[in-house]
Amino acid sequence: MGIVILMVMASVSLAAVFLGLFLLGARKGQFDEDESPAVRMLKDDKKVKDKIDS
């Protein structure tokens, strides 16, 4: 059943990658504030808006 061992190691490494990304994001401050990013998405970019309006 070496395959089980291989699969376990594969999934743990994959999880480790996700953990690393999480830690990186947290360090950079992406998780500091979770309410305003939701609103920020709704703003139109000025260039896009002008194009649509004209």
Add this chain to the structure above:
Amino acid sequence: MADNCFHCGQVLEAEEILFDQKHFCCVGCKTVYEILNLNGLEDFYAMNRDAGIRPDDKANRHFEFLDTPEIFEKVIDFSDDGTTLVTFHIPVIHCTSCVWLLESLNDINPAIIYSTVNFSQKDVQISFKDQEIKLSEVAKLLTRLGYKPNINLQTLNKKEKGHDRTLLLKIGVAGFCLGNIMLLAFPEYSLPFSNHSPEAWLEGNKEFFRWGMFLLSLPVMFFAATDYFKSAWQGIKNRYINIDVPIAIGFWVLFLRSTYDVVFDLSPGFFDSIAALAFFMLIGKWFQQRTYKALAFDRDYKSFYPIAVVKLKDGIEEPSLLSDLKIGDRILIRNEEIIPADAVLIKGEAMIDNSFVTGESKLIRKNQGDKIFAGGKQSGSVIELEIIKDVNQSYLTQLWNNEAFQKADSGLNKLTNSISRYFVMIILSIAVASAIFWYFYDSSQVLQVVTAILIITCPCALALSSPFILGNVMRIFGEKKFYIKSTSVIESMAKTGEIVFDKTGTITENQSAEVKYSGEELSAEELMEIKSVLKNSNHPLSRILYEKLNSQKLINVQDYEEIFGKGQKALVNGKEIKIGSKSFVGATEETPINQTQVYISVNDKIKGKFEFQNLYRKGLQNVLSKLNRFGLSILSGDNDSEQEKLKTIFPHGTNYHFNQSPEAKLLYIQKLQAQKKQVLMLGDGLNDSGALKQSDTGVAISEDINNFSPSCDAILDSHYFSFLPEFIRFSRLSIKLIWSAFLISFLYNVVGLAFAITGNLEPVVAAILMPISSISVVIFATFSTRIASKIIFKNLE
């Protein structure tokens, strides 16, 4: 038909401005609408109805001090090469539209490069080109839009507070380890449930799984759970046992026992329980932190003083930081500005509004050479003062520095910590007893049993119950505009035996008053004329009278003149109308000294007068009837003219004390406490802040919670005053709920002990019991507080 302002949603009462086919309540709102439209930001209204905030129309000169170099340096975050970064605290931020608008500042003024809102802190960070726009202009723009930045001593000092992200990192690591350890633990767990004998492949490979789990537990033990170890060590060093001591013991016993078992091939080890323990407890901590961040406040006098005043140096006016003021400095105080330190009046007409201090908005005239205390507000033209005491030494802040303020800051969870001492004793005795028993019965099992006991009795559920319940209660209180400083306030509120009320501003309404007119009846036209004159005044009495008078239309007045402290006069429809004090209109009748009167005269003929009476809060009697199991007292800085009226409202047996100075109030509280009574005090002004601090629970009632508030244990929005009895009841109920949660976690411990003492604690049992106990206690805490709040507050909304 009552319309609503298109911008801020307020009901249109007196004024109504029509613009672009929409109604607005004032020029301010209309202006914001114009600005938004001009810059293509109409989506603001599409996002939320009535999201606008009515701009404060006064105070537009008040930001000039921001441009002086030393103040500028203190306020900004960073400035270099033409770009400046500043963070403003804007308490009125309340919805997604606010965020949206504040981040679109660049569209309104391109000199602003970008602006980012931090919604939970209610801050906005603005980056702008300082060559094209001044800092004061940025502040003015924000004010015009309705988002006035709050710049005071406290926001200034709050700068150095980096983000603490380690908790989040620890949760991430703990979660990762938990998930993967459980994955690796699974093969050996399936064994008891299958009827086959141990499978060959498992026997051959279990080393891999076990050592894998061991490796994954290392980040948990040496990174994620370290806070608990540090706290336990602190406790032991200081010779007291807090809840973290048994938790730390639990972790280490788990780890050492598991390692031992894996090395000697005795069992798969309890690594998954370690990770689960760490993960759940850290989540509990994170949840607590979030609750506090959203609701916490700690305001003292610094949050109410401005950061700069105008200093007079050799005849030249220059803004100067409050902290730079020294005794002997001359300062200028303008209309509506607060006097920051005890001072002597040098020049000018001083009419001091002490409503912050005494709750009374009556203006007190001061003469040259008179002492004026810090906290008063000037109402009138510019005055020149000489400082006689440092800001820190002034009378009011002295009151704050009174030793009442060194109140022992009991940490949260007093209850939990006191329980943990007994807990540890009991566990140790059980462990010793079992050790002795097993030593004689089958000595090979001793180690296994003792470690099992220490593992399964780890009080994680215990540690989670108090924070979760109290945190939820704090949140529920916050929803009802009752903001408490920390969860220990709930515990002290529950023990209350005596309630002390301040009179002015606490049980009386600050804003409105009952107005009685006596004299010649006024025609509708005269009412309209009077109201039109009143419109031009900012005086609190004028404002109250303005709201009370019934008149739809208003007309323009000519030659309007307001003489502070005396009255106002104007020409309306050819008549000269005077509104003001007795002497101002030339009346001579005898009047009682304890009332406030405003006289009206038309063309020098006295028409009558308006008498202002203090209005007591709605529902006061109802509230008091619910509170009659407590000893009640009223302390007032006023004279006793209201005593008869109060006796009709308050129940028999209430203590009344009038003419109380701030120290007298503090001493009264101390006297009660000397009789072993737990005191809850309700107040509002700075002058009872000493007493508020001294009492076991000090509650400040506030009309506008974004305004100043003294250092107290809780702030209550005045509209929710009638909920006071229910808040106290709820606190008592929460303590009972905490005990129930303790009981539940004890039950799990007992069940677990049954396994442990009999030598049957397998890893799988621990892995099931421990998470279940934590989760069920948390669920119980959450639901029981919700249900309890529904029951208690059911009849009120």
